[in-house]
Amino acid sequence: MINANLASPRQDLIYMLVFSAVILTMPLWLQPFGAAYPGLLQKFMIFGILAIGYNLLFGLTGYLSFGHAAFLGIGSYAAVWSFKLLSMNVIPAIIFGTVMSGLFAVVVGYVCLRRAGIYFAILTLAFAQMAYNLAYSVLTPITNGETGLQLSQQDPRILDRMFGIEATSSLPFPNLFGITSAGFYGFYICAAVMIIVFFIALRIFRSSFGLKLRAIKSNQTRMSYTGYNTRPFLMTTFVISGMYAGLAGSLMAVTDPLAGAERMQWTASGEVVLMTILGGAGTLIGPLLGAGIIKYFENIFSAFNENMLMDAFSFLPDWMAEGVAAFLGLFVGDGWHLTLGLVFMLIVIFLPGGMMEGLQRIWKLIRHGRHKRDHQSKSQQASAEEA
Amino acid sequence: MSKVVLDVSDVDKKFGGLRALSDINLQIEEGTVNAIIGPNGAGKSTLLNVIVGRLPPSRGHVKFNGQELTGKRPYEINQMGVARVFQTPEIFPDLTLLQNAMVPALAKRDGQFNMSILKSLYHEAELREDAEQMLKDLGLIEHKDQLAKSMSRGDKRRLELAMCLVQHPKLVLLDEPTAGMSRHDTNRTIDLLKSIKEQGMTKVIIEHDMHVVFSLADRISVLAQGAIIAQGTPEEVRNDPKVKEAYLGGEQL
Amino acid sequence: MDAILLQIMNGLDKGGAYALIALGLTLVFGTLGVVNFAHGALFMLGAFVAVTLNKLLSLSVRVKDESVTMFDAYKETPYLELWFGDVGSQVINWSVPLSILIAIPLMLLIGVVMERGLIRHFYRRSHAEQILVTFGLAIVLQEILKLMFGANPIPQSTPDVISGSADLSMIFGIGETISYPWWRLIYLLFSLIVIGLVFSFLHFTTYGMVVRAGMADRETVELLGINIEKRFTIVFGIAAIVAGLAGVMYTPILPPDYHMGMEFLVISFVVVVVGGMGSLPGAVAAGFLLGLLHSFASMTAVKDIFPGIDQIIIYLVAVVILLTRPRGLLGRRGVMES
Numbered sequence: 001m002i003n004a005n006l007a008s009p010r011q012d013l014i015y016m017l018v019f020s021a022v023i024l025t026m027p028l029w030l031q032p033f034g035a036a037y038p039g040l041l042q043k044f045m046i047f048g049i050l051a052i053g054y055n056l057l058f059g060l061t062g063y064l065s066f067g068h069a070a071f072l073g074i075g076s077y078a079a080v081w082s083f084k085l086l087s088m089n090v091i092p093a094i095i096f097g098t099v100m101s102g103l104f105a106v107v108v109g110y111v112c113l114r115r116a117g118i119y120f121a122i123l124t125l126a127f128a129q130m131a132y133n134l135a136y137s138v139l140t141p142i143t144n145g146e147t148g149l150q151l152s153q154q155d156p157r158i159l160d161r162m163f164g165i166e167a168t169s170s171l172p173f174p175n176l177f178g179i180t181s182a183g184f185y186g187f188y189i190c191a192a193v194m195i196i197v198f199f200i201a202l203r204i205f206r207s208s209f210g211l212k213l214r215a216i217k218s219n220q221t222r223m224s225y226t227g228y229n230t231r232p233f234l235m236t237t238f239v240i241s242g243m244y245a246g247l248a249g250s251l252m253a254v255t256d257p258l259a260g261a262e263r264m265q266w267t268a269s270g271e272v273v274l275m276t277i278l279g280g281a282g283t284l285i286g287p288l289l290g291a292g293i294i295k296y297f298e299n300i301f302s303a304f305n306e307n308m309l310m311d312a313f314s315f316l317p318d319w320m321a322e323g324v325a326a327f328l329g330l331f332v333g334d335g336w337h338l339t340l341g342l343v344f345m346l347i348v349i350f351l352p353g354g355m356m357e358g359l360q361r362i363w364k365l366i367r368h369g370r371h372k373r374d375h376q377s378k379s380q381q382a383s384a385e386e387a
Numbered sequence: 388m389s390k391v392v393l394d395v396s397d398v399d400k401k402f403g404g405l406r407a408l409s410d411i412n413l414q415i416e417e418g419t420v421n422a423i424i425g426p427n428g429a430g431k432s433t434l435l436n437v438i439v440g441r442l443p444p445s446r447g448h449v450k451f452n453g454q455e456l457t458g459k460r461p462y463e464i465n466q467m468g469v470a471r472v473f474q475t476p477e478i479f480p481d482l483t484l485l486q487n488a489m490v491p492a493l494a495k496r497d498g499q500f501n502m503s504i505l506k507s508l509y510h511e512a513e514l515r516e517d518a519e520q521m522l523k524d525l526g527l528i529e530h531k532d533q534l535a536k537s538m539s540r541g542d543k544r545r546l547e548l549a550m551c552l553v554q555h556p557k558l559v560l561l562d563e564p565t566a567g568m569s570r571h572d573t574n575r576t577i578d579l580l581k582s583i584k585e586q587g588m589t590k591v592i593i594e595h596d597m598h599v600v601f602s603l604a605d606r607i608s609v610l611a612q613g614a615i616i617a618q619g620t621p622e623e624v625r626n627d628p629k630v631k632e633a634y635l636g637g638e639q640l
Numbered sequence: 641m642d643a644i645l646l647q648i649m650n651g652l653d654k655g656g657a658y659a660l661i662a663l664g665l666t667l668v669f670g671t672l673g674v675v676n677f678a679h680g681a682l683f684m685l686g687a688f689v690a691v692t693l694n695k696l697l698s699l700s701v702r703v704k705d706e707s708v709t710m711f712d713a714y715k716e717t718p719y720l721e722l723w724f725g726d727v728g729s730q731v732i733n734w735s736v737p738l739s740i741l742i743a744i745p746l747m748l749l750i751g752v753v754m755e756r757g758l759i760r761h762f763y764r765r766s767h768a769e770q771i772l773v774t775f776g777l778a779i780v781l782q783e784i785l786k787l788m789f790g791a792n793p794i795p796q797s798t799p800d801v802i803s804g805s806a807d808l809s810m811i812f813g814i815g816e817t818i819s820y821p822w823w824r825l826i827y828l829l830f831s832l833i834v835i836g837l838v839f840s841f842l843h844f845t846t847y848g849m850v851v852r853a854g855m856a857d858r859e860t861v862e863l864l865g866i867n868i869e870k871r872f873t874i875v876f877g878i879a880a881i882v883a884g885l886a887g888v889m890y891t892p893i894l895p896p897d898y899h900m901g902m903e904f905l906v907i908s909f910v911v912v913v914v915g916g917m918g919s920l921p922g923a924v925a926a927g928f929l930l931g932l933l934h935s936f937a938s939m940t941a942v943k944d945i946f947p948g949i950d951q952i953i954i955y956l957v958a959v960v961i962l963l964t965r966p967r968g969l970l971g972r973r974g975v976m977e978s
Contacts, residue, residue, distance in 0.1 A: 008509055064768045115962055118675055118767050118917075122909050123962060126955035129906060138948030206507040208493050211482075215490045218479035225439075225477065226550065227465035227494035236502055266906065270775060277772060335787060341779030348773040349761070 012202065020195050027184065035296055038183040042255045043295045045190035046248045051275040051287035052201050053244020057237055058273070059282035060210060062217035063116070066269045067108065067124030070131040071101040071242040073264030075249025077135075077142065080149045080259045087159035088172045090181050090189060090254045094247065101246025102239055104131075109238035113231060116220070128266055135261035148260035174254050186255040193251060197244060198288075204240075205284050213237060214282075245272075274344050280356030289355055294340070301339060304332035390417045392558055392589045393438070398447035400433055400613075407433045408613045411447070415558075420580070420590045422600045425610030431593045432474070434610065435562055438591075439471055440464050451558065462499050468557035472564055476543035478550065480536035484527055487535050487546055488518035488553050495554045521553040525579065541572045548576070552583065561592045565599050577602050601625075646818055647935045653824040653893070655931020656831030660886035661904055662911040662923040663838060664879030670855040670918035671875045674759055675767050677774040680905025681781040682747065682880050686887025687896035688785055689746055690739040691794050697732045734799045739888045744881055751880025755873045778901060786898040793895035798823045823892050830889050834882060835924055841878070842920070851875055855918065910958040916971020926969055930954050 007015070022029075026044070030036040035044075050072060057063055075097035082093040112123040135143040143149055151171055174181045181189050204210045216223050216230050223230050253259055262268075271294070279290025309325035309332070316324065331339040351358050393415035400408040408430045415421050425431050436442040438449055440459045449456040456464055465471075470491075479487050492514050497503075508515075522528045525545045530538065535546060544564065551559055564580070565573040573596065580590070580603055594600050600607060600621075607624040609617040617627045624630055665679045698718045705713040720728030731738070758777065762770045797803065805819040842848035854861045854868045861868050887896070894900065911930055915922030936942060937953040949956075961968060 007507075009507060012507070062768070064771065111959060111963065115966060118771070119913065119962060119966070121768075121771065122913050123959060125906060126910060126958050130952040130955045133951035134948055137951045200504075203504045203507075206509070207504040208489075208497070208506070208508055208511065209502055209504045211486060211490060211508060212493065215479050215482060215486075218481040219477060222477040222479060223490075224461045225465055225471050225473075226491045227462050227499060227554070229460070229462050229499040232500040233502075267902070270779075273772065273775075330787060335783065338780060338783035338787065341776050341783060345773055345776035345780065348769055348776060349758075352765075352769060 047291040050248035057241035060213035067128030069268035071245035075246030076259035079250035079253035097250025105242025280354030422604035470551035470556035651932035651935030655928035659927025680901035682883035684901030686884030747884030751877035755876035796891035916968030922970030
């Protein structure tokens with residue numbers, strides 16, 4: 001990955017093409033894994049976007065934010081309001097959600113980026129908690145409190161009225177110029193957005209801007225004595241990262257038009273951190289991988305129960321199967337979060353570079369192993385000849 | 388007399404009741420190599436920190452090419468053409484050597500902030516060649532794709548020097564550039580510093596090693612207890628009885 | 641007037657809990673240099689020590705209810721009551737204070753195991769990694785408790801003798817009655833005592849003085865040939881005990897559930913930051929200060945002027961303090977700034 005900066009435009013083009021192909025064919029190749037249904041596919045895209053955006057901040061500059069859930073929530077609320085006030089079309093909703101969380105990120109970033117390290121983490125956490133608490137209390141007229149913000153028949157939807165789109169008797173669903181954003185259509189809308197934002201992230205990684213961000217992570221004092229005003233760099237990155245989160249939040253509303261405050265809870269922020277670390281902070285594809293894996297296993301594990309485990313281990317003697325099932329039962333279903341916490345700890349302890357580092361290590365091992373084998377066979381040949 | 392690049396006039400620096408610097412006057416001429424020497428605790432590092440704007444002086448001015456440096460931020464001072472080499476190498480440990488050299492070059496070209504994400508580094512060939520040339524000059528080119536943190540201490544110092552020089556600064560401030568280096572590396576660094584002398588770059592060196600000082604400096608200022616007690620050519624300073632007494636303790640140079 | 645007094649008292653007992661948690665948190669910061677996101681979990685573990693003890697003591701058996709004579713009725717009677725009669729029921733009734741005795745060795749053990757098993761290996765890693773691994777640990781601990789005790793809060797009761805309310809008017813010499821639960825008064829007193837004990841340990845014992853010296857300048861202490869790492873284990877254990885005791889005693893005020901650790905952790909971090917990282921007096925002062933502020937912000941009169949202020953006051957204060965006094969109220973230079 002060291003020379004990733006110097007990938008040629010041709011290589012990048014191939015990279016993007018392969019990436020797009022992989023994303024767009026997900027409904028096909030995820031079939032054997034039992035993950036090819038729209039709800040989960042949409043989640044892969046949405047949390048992938050969130051993690052990619054988070055990684056731009058944490059992975060490149062090293063600033064650990066514990067407040068990204070707030071941006072996610074604001075994106076959702078803004079998108080639902082766009083559905084209510086403007087139009088059921090997803091485009092204004094996405095734009096509105098992204099811009100609103102971007103504005104919020106400007107305010108939060110302006111304050112929080114005055115401090116670094118652990119102070120920054122706590123400041124962002126404080127802002128997220130404030131947003132969460134306010135969403136439940138004073139801001140109920142905007143957020144609809146615990147019930148969550150929902151669509152209703154009586155919403156004005158000014159733009160839709162203007163263009164003469166008739167209100168139907170049932171509750172309307174978001175759409176892209178008439179194509180509903182539910183099901184696989186929803187997935188393809190999210191996938192298109194994903195490809196665009198991944199491309200932007202790729203450009204940032206490859207540009208001098210990205211290199212400067214990595215330099216800030218590595219040694220901020222040196223940056224300042226090297227002639228850089230680091231604050232605007234951090235600010236820009238923070239806002240971009242916040243907008244990615246807002247975009248993800250608005251896509252949540254696009255695929256399921258309601259917004260609740262629980263999405264802003266700081267455990268949700270923790271989940272993003274988890275995805276990024278699990279996949280590999282600072283790598284381009286890692287966070288996406290992390291998001292996918294967490295959402296996939298969440299889906300599988302939380303659906304599991306002890307009976308299914310008993311079935312799976314029915315080949316064992318009864319008493320043994322019961323024991324194994326009871327033990328494993330702790331980690332599935334409701335115990336999914338326990339598994340997640342354990343895996344997360346193991347990753348931080350043994351593989352701080354995440355899965356990408358793991359893959360690299362395995363790759364090296366394989367190459368090394370092959371190299372060694374070649375070497376051995378050669379020397380064997382040599383000794384055979386001598387004999 | 389040629390143009391004065393750095394003008395330190397009547398600078399005092401107090402820490403609480405302690406007077407770390409008193410009445411410092413120092414005029415550095417363009418293209419010269421200036422050494423500031425003095426025993427430990429004489430205020431050398433404080434003086435350097437005042438010059439680069441890290442510490443505000445209690446009194447007096449520091450001017451660079453007629454512009455006030457006092458109160459400016461480190462990046463502003465760097466953008467004016469003042470580069471600094473630290474006592475303990477300040478590099479980007481998680482970047483490769485080539486990247487380490489490219490970041491300062493980019494600062495020189497792009498200024499203190501710009502956000503161009505459209506141009507890939509792949510297309511920055513000219514800049515990369517500059518950086519590679521500088522690494523070559525300092526004998527680091529064969530390591531250019533290695534991470535800086537994996538280098539030896541001496542290599543790190545040379546890398547930091549490369550990072551300064553790649554910006555082609557008007558003035559370089561070097562804080563003990565050979566501290567912790569082997570004799571071999573020290574000589575190599577001296578040769579290197581000599582070779583860039585011809586390029587008309589002004590240098591201020593803080594140094595303990597007399598060998599380095601006398602083989603490089605055109606002018607030497609001697610600091611003792613926060614004041615300059617002698618100033619002049621190496622020859623003048625060497626024969627100054629005050630210096631012998633205060634700093635060299637009568638030792639023969 | 642009495643409303644304000646009551647708010648002050650309300651703020652003080654909450655402040656006591658904040659102060660106790662923040663004290664341990666900052667002790668660990670200052671000595672070990674570790675940012676422990678699992679510290680809230682220690683508070684929660686303490687609370688569940690009380691829950692567990694109460695459950696164990698009230699283990700029951702079905703016996704015939706003698707008071708019902710018309711038909712055969714059964715009731716659950718704790719073994720302790722069966723065996724020891726009134727003494728037994730008194731023991732159950734006093735289970736929360738009794739938990740303190742159990743919590744001290746148990747929390748010490750948990751703390752030592754945690755430090756030896758995990759935290760130790762993170763001394764030299766970045767703060768971000770410390771935060772992440774302890775965050776993971778906090779999730780694991782809270783999920784284990786959720787599996788064991790379920791998701792619902794488990795109310796604990798105070799001993800009957802002190803279950804009522806005190807009339808503060810007597811103490812303050814005001815005419816009107818101000819009723820205030822005895823237990824909260826006890827909690828305030830308890831937290832002051834624990835804080836006092838920790839400070840005297842650090843100031844009046846040689847062991848404590850070495851620890852404080854290590855906080856100020858670790859390298860020098862190590863140069864003196866003192867094995868500071870061994871002491872760090874004990875310090876971590878003490879922090880665990882303090883957090884655990886805060887949790888035990890808080891159970892009658894707030895029924896413990898598996899979320900409480902995280903909730904208090906976030907606030908305690910804010911407390912530590914406001915007080916100044918690495919400053920013990922700062923943590924205590926900020927704990928009480930924020931408790932009071934929160935209590936005042938919850939007054940209807942205040943809420944009418946600034947709606948929602950009670951929800952955000954603590955975080956707002958943290959933001960303001962961090963921006964105006966980056967080192968916190970009593971923070972020292974150079975702690976946790978890299």
